[in-house]
Amino acid sequence: MTQTTDKLSKDQLLSLYRTMAVIRRTEEQLARAHQAGLIHGACHTYVGEEAVATGVCANLRTDDAVFSTHRGHGHALAKGVSPAALMAELFGRATGVSRGRGGSMHLFAPEVGMMGTSGIVGPCILQAAGAGYSFKLLNTDRVGVAFFGDGASNNGAFHEGLNMASIWKLPVLFICENNLYATEISINQSAGNPNVAERAVAYNIPGVQVDGNDVLKVYEAAREATLRARSGAGPTLIECRTYRTRAHAEGMRDAGYRSAEEVDAWKARDPLKLLAAQLPAADVAAIEAEVKAQVDAAYDFARNSPYPDPATATTHVFAD
Numbered sequence: 001m002t003q004t005t006d007k008l009s010k011d012q013l014l015s016l017y018r019t020m021a022v023i024r025r026t027e028e029q030l031a032r033a034h035q036a037g038l039i040h041g042a043c044h045t046y047v048g049e050e051a052v053a054t055g056v057c058a059n060l061r062t063d064d065a066v067f068s069t070h071r072g073h074g075h076a077l078a079k080g081v082s083p084a085a086l087m088a089e090l091f092g093r094a095t096g097v098s099r100g101r102g103g104s105m106h107l108f109a110p111e112v113g114m115m116g117t118s119g120i121v122g123p124c125i126l127q128a129a130g131a132g133y134s135f136k137l138l139n140t141d142r143v144g145v146a147f148f149g150d151g152a153s154n155n156g157a158f159h160e161g162l163n164m165a166s167i168w169k170l171p172v173l174f175i176c177e178n179n180l181y182a183t184e185i186s187i188n189q190s191a192g193n194p195n196v197a198e199r200a201v202a203y204n205i206p207g208v209q210v211d212g213n214d215v216l217k218v219y220e221a222a223r224e225a226t227l228r229a230r231s232g233a234g235p236t237l238i239e240c241r242t243y244r245t246r247a248h249a250e251g252m253r254d255a256g257y258r259s260a261e262e263v264d265a266w267k268a269r270d271p272l273k274l275l276a277a278q279l280p281a282a283d284v285a286a287i288e289a290e291v292k293a294q295v296d297a298a299y300d301f302a303r304n305s306p307y308p309d310p311a312t313a314t315t316h317v318f319a320d
């Protein structure tokens with residue numbers, strides 16, 4: 001066991017594995033459901049990147065606020081949304097987390113601090129800075145968290161959000177999920193410096209690059225950043241090097257821009273397998289069985305849930 005592992009109890013390690021398994025098995029079920037025509041609209045899965053949301057959210061409280069992306073199912077699940085409410089939402093059912101009106105890229109669950117997935121690349125960085133600003137004004141120790149991709153790090157929102165958070169020492173975690181591609185464009189083609197963490201120097205804040213497939217490394221970096229934010233010392237940029245092992249979105253091609261060898265090399269470093277290697281096999285098998293039952297039940301629940309009543313189309317549009 002590594003030094004980092006020693007700091008966590010066996011129960012904590014199993015809990016990290018369980019969260020990653022919930023994300024993986026839910027995403028696999030969603031991919032099958034997409035192929036079966038149950039999901040309307042785009043569906044970007046988080047397969048291969050589970051360690052990032054899991055390692056970060058394990059440090060968060062319910063009253064901390066997460067702002068997410070188009071690839072946000074993992075963030076929602078790690079922050080406390082149930083697989084049943086997530087699946088029902090993607091199937092457009094009234095029992096979904098956004099009552100069937102949002103779908104994959106409008107998942108909102110403020111009751112667990114999940115402040116939304118979004119189809120617009122970049123603004124979550126500014127929203128997290130804004131949440132951090134309000135948490136500071138309110139004199140709380142809550143933190144705002146932005147998950148965003150390498151593609152988003154080349155958007156103007158990145159500069160504005162990090163600069164603002166730096167000058168006002170806002171309690172924010174900027175989590176860059178550098179999966180090396182923005183759709184089909186390599187970070188080496190789109191960034192003058194592909195090491196996103198190094199950009200922190202420009203804002204005079206800490207920037208760290210971690211192995212985003214090692215949940216313990218992510219957990220440790222996020223722990224330090226969260227303690228720093230809660231203590232009033234300001235934001236941190238964490239670049240998690242990871243990889244999506246499915247296509248950019250379900251139904252899209254996954255060839256012509258990356259090699260099969262590259263995909264296989266990352267699959268060999270699967271985040272679930274890396275953690276499982278440090279755990280008793282029987283415990284891992286028990287968690288997998290438990291998660292399979294949970295995801296199967298979620299799928300049945302979602303499929304059997306009603307669509308929203310058309311008569312309620314204008315409900316939830318305005319605040320009461």
Ligand SMILES: Cc1ncc(C[n+]2csc(CCOP(=O)(O)OP(=O)(O)O)c2C)c(N)n1
Pocket residue numbers: 070071119120121122148149150151152153179181182183248
């Ligand atoms: C402002 C904006 N520009 C462009 C797009 C089109 N778009 C959707 S996903 C995507 C790639 C995003 O890449 P990255 O941020 O690395 O996230 P990943 O898909 O790799 O998780 C782009 C350009 C968009 N949705 N919003």
Ligand SMILES: [Mg+2]
Pocket residue numbers: 149150151177178179180181182183
């Ligand atoms: Mg990317």
